[in-house]
Amino acid sequence: MTLISDRLSKFKPSLTVKISQIAREMSLSGEKVISLSSGEPDFDTPTHIKRSAIDAINNGFTKYTQVDGIPELKEAIIEKFKDENGINYNLNQITVGVGGKHVIYNLFMSTLNKNDEVIIPAPYWVSYPDMVILSEGRPIIVETEMQNSFKINANQLERSIGDKTKWFILNSPGNPTGNVYEKDELYEISQILLKYPHVNILSDDIYEHIIYEKEFFNILNLEPKLYDRTFIVNGVSKVFSMTGWRIGYGAGNEEIIKSISKIQSQSTTNPCSISQVAAKHALKNEKIFLKDWLKKFEDRRDLLVNFFQSKKGLDPFIPSGAFYLYVSCKGYLGAFVNNQKIRSDIDFVQFLLQDAKVALVPGSAFGKSPFFRISYATSLEDLKEACQRIDNSLRKLNK
Ligand SMILES: Cc1ncc(COP(=O)(O)O)c(C=O)c1O
Structure with a gap:
């Protein structure tokens, strides 16, 4: 053995x-x-954010919290989605984890059965395929080309959808290429996804604010009918330079949010209490x-x-x-x-x-x-x- x-x-x-x-x-x-x-x-990390964490320590906010995030942070996340993305959520649709990576891992752990498929356009962020494999799913890698700005198009997507497809991952702005999907490209993709109700969309928006010349759009801005099937992951690591604080969040279907909380309750428990306060402060203040x-x-x-x-x-x-x-x-x-x-x-x-x-x-x-x-x-x-x-x-x- x-x-x-x-x-x-x-x-x-x-x-x-x-x-x-x-x-x-x-x-x-x-x-x-x-x-x-x-x-x-x-x-x-900006000084005002660091200060809020020091205050949290001094005020004794150093104990266990709700497993998937304090309500004040969830409220700040709800406000963020409403103000910045025009997407509405309630408290039961938000989860907070130990970085965006943790949220994605928990998402796959709670939704993938053996051999369920996840469509991942390549080049991809290194962790997607391995997290899928760890959750017993099958990554379906769809290769893209530099002359197409490393983007998957509607035809490629449709060809890769099968009976077992559970998720399609969309990451824009993307790691590792820094490509950004345009409005019309997202719209075309959304219309394919509308035809296949068993396919869910993981929209990894972690680089949302690190964008030049272009405007950021989430697929839900182009096709709100995908709301029930879209899970958005975001976090404070990149935009607030808070990689070490380990706070990421997800928004989507209540049933998934509950399952993620169940996994967290038997693994990490809550993300760091102090980091949660800092993340709330980061989200609620202007990004000057x-x-x-x-x-x-x-x-x-x-x-x-x-x-x-x-x-x-x-x-x-x-x-x-x-x-x-x-x-x-x-x-x-x-x-x-x-x-x-x-x-x-x-x-x-x-x-x-x-x-x-x-x-x-x-x-x-x-x-x-x-x-x-x-x-x-x-x-x-x-x-x-x-x-x-x-x-x-x-x-x-x-x-
Ligand atoms: C595309 C993408 N998604 C998610 C993450 C996760 O970031 P974190 O776990 O620090 O929130 C990263 C980090 O490199 C990333 O590049």
Whole structure:
């Protein structure tokens, strides 16, 4: 009998977390690594939010709370959906978890039976397929192309729907490409979904506010008839730079919300009481810091786009949201360094980690090769230095 359960062999650990860890270890051993692999803004959590948490501690708000969130936070979430998205919910339709990741995990745990299918457009956020597998479901990966802005279209979606399809995942602005679905694209997708009442929609809106030039729409803004079948996930990690506070939330069908609460009651219990107060405060106050953050993100994006566009063999997709650049490295496949052949995006990323000391994530982690993802949630200075180092390293590759 083995000590570790068979369940563990069915899915992979998060490659993005692993690469960040390798980069951290290299830094600890004295190497000057620039890590552009992780998905968190480099900005500090705004002071007024931190202050609200300190007040919560001083006021003794340090005990267990309601399992799936305090009513005051749920009220703030309801207000957010009403004011920012024009979507109405009541208290029984809201759940709060330990980050958006936790909410999605609980959603799949509470709704998937063995071999139920989840349609996931690729490239995808690393955790979706593995969370589906962990919940005994089957990820149905639908590959998208850069020339279509890495978006699934209505035909592709319809072809991938079967009797066992339970969820379709829509993530816009998207990780890892930063693509944003337009109104008409969402409308077309919504009309396909209307034809298949057994398919539910997971709308992962976590990058809602990290958006440039374009406007954010949820699919419910285009087709309110999907209301009962749409589950929205969002959180405070990205928009308020609160990744470590671990608060995410979900909104949707009451039966699902109750099931998620049941799972939480036997696993995590409530998310951190102090973080809940901070999240409430974050949601209820104006996001005055956001304009400055978005300007910084845009400047960084432009710097990287210009750099990679100037490199023969590399081809960046220009993002309209999130803080990632997804770059094709097809032109470097087959290149040699020290008699070693670059065969894949993993080889390419490994070479840059060893030679340039720049940590990136290979596209294979997101189900679409040969690409790499570079996170620009890092200072402009570090990004300039990273570009310089990458440039030097690329010169060592014989194409
Ligand atoms: C697309 C997407 N969804 C959800 C999450 C979860 O974020 P968190 O668990 O920090 O709220 C992330 C984080 O990287 C993400 O990129």
